[in-house]
Amino acid sequence: SAVISQKPSRDICQRGTSLTIQCQVDSQVTMMFWYRQQPGQSLTLIATANQGSEATYESGFVIDKFPISRPNLTFSTLTVSNMSPEDSSIYLCSGTTAANTGELFFGEGSRLTVL
Amino acid sequence: GESVGLHLPTLSVQEGDNSIINCAYSNSASDYFIWYKQESGKGPQFIIDIRSNMDKRQGQRVTVLLNKTVKHLSLQIAATQPGDSAVYFCAENIRSSASKIIFGSGTRLSIRP
Numbered sequence: 001s002a003v004i005s006q007k008p009s010r011d012i013c014q015r016g017t018s019l020t021i022q023c024q025v026d027s028q029v030t031m032m033f034w035y036r037q038q039p040g041q042s043l044t045l046i047a048t049a050n051q052g053s054e055a056t057y058e059s060g061f062v063i064d065k066f067p068i069s070r071p072n073l074t075f076s077t078l079t080v081s082n083m084s085p086e087d088s089s090i091y092l093c094s095g096t097t098a099a100n101t102g103e104l105f106f107g108e109g110s111r112l113t114v115l
Numbered sequence: 116g117e118s119v120g121l122h123l124p125t126l127s128v129q130e131g132d133n134s135i136i137n138c139a140y141s142n143s144a145s146d147y148f149i150w151y152k153q154e155s156g157k158g159p160q161f162i163i164d165i166r167s168n169m170d171k172r173q174g175q176r177v178t179v180l181l182n183k184t185v186k187h188l189s190l191q192i193a194a195t196q197p198g199d200s201a202v203y204f205c206a207e208n209i210r211s212s213a214s215k216i217i218f219g220s221g222t223r224l225s226i227r228p
Contacts, residue, residue, distance in 0.1 A: 004158075031214060042204060043159065043218040058215075092158050096214075103149075104216055106158025 002027045006093050006107035013083050013114050020079045021110045023093030028073040029105075030096060034066070037090040037109070046091075049076040083114045125223045134192040136222045138205035141186060147208035149216065150179060150190045152201045159204060159218075162190070192224075200226050 003026040013019050023032070032049040047055040047068055055068035070076040080087050090109040097105070128134045140148070146167040151159035165172045165179045165188075172179050178191040188205050205219040 033215065035218075042221045045215055045217065048215060094158070103161045103164070104151075104159070106160070108156070109158055 002029055002095055002097050002105040004093055004095060004105055004107035006091075006110050008110055009108060010111040011113070013112060015084055015114060017083055018079055018081045019083065019112060020077050021091055021093070023076045023078070023107060025074045025095055025105075027097065030073075032070060032076050032093065032095045033104070034068060034076070034078045035092040035094060037092060039089075043092065046078070049078075080112065083112070085114045088112060088114045124220070125225070127225045127227055128195045129227050130195060130197060132195055134190075134195045134199065134224055136190045136192075136203050136205075136224065138188040138190075138219050139186060140188060140205070140207055140219075142207060142209055142217075143186075145207040145209050148179070148181060148188050149206045149208065150177075150188075151204045151206060151218075152199075153204065153221075154201045162203075195224075195226055197226050197228075200224060 005024045007022050011019060034046040035043040036046055037043045045058050046061045046066055047057040049055050049068050049070040051070045051073055065081050067079045078091060090111050092109045093107045094104045096103060149164040150162040152162050153159040163174045163177050163179050165181050167183060170181050176193045180189045190203060192199055202221045202223045204221045206216050208214060208216055
């Protein structure tokens, strides 16, 4: 198993600013993903964080808005850029410890509120 | 587009009874399905999974059934307990898409004492 830590756990942000969320895993994971969960809704995959290369984004998400880094196997960051109230959401980091498995481990999430 | 969805958005069950949560999927390329449980304020937690070459898999108090003919997935929880109160998501692993996990819309399970 893997323990995933995210910070900040929550933040209140001003419109137009950017915030970077950090994700640290306690063991090496092969795949890391970033999800968004809007209030009362399911999880939507933002992107796959690739080690040492550009993330793979899902439809509707772009690098300029959600730049992602993954410098090594145990750490990743997601930046929410030029925030608007519509970006208010929970952002979740997740990872798998073996390729092609559904056993995703999740962090507790980062709850962002944009005023 | 293809997606994973659920029949029932909320489910209220008497404590001690069995719970059945249903899910429909439409992506014929999916060959691996997972159920997650999400408690308030926490990230989703893996419950049980099933591969498409199986139609049933059992865990501790939970059973997942897969009907590929009608593209239907269900999670059965035996002797439901207050600690089972949570939102349950089905998800699919689309192997043709580099193993990414796509989540369904979720069912909130509440337990009546």
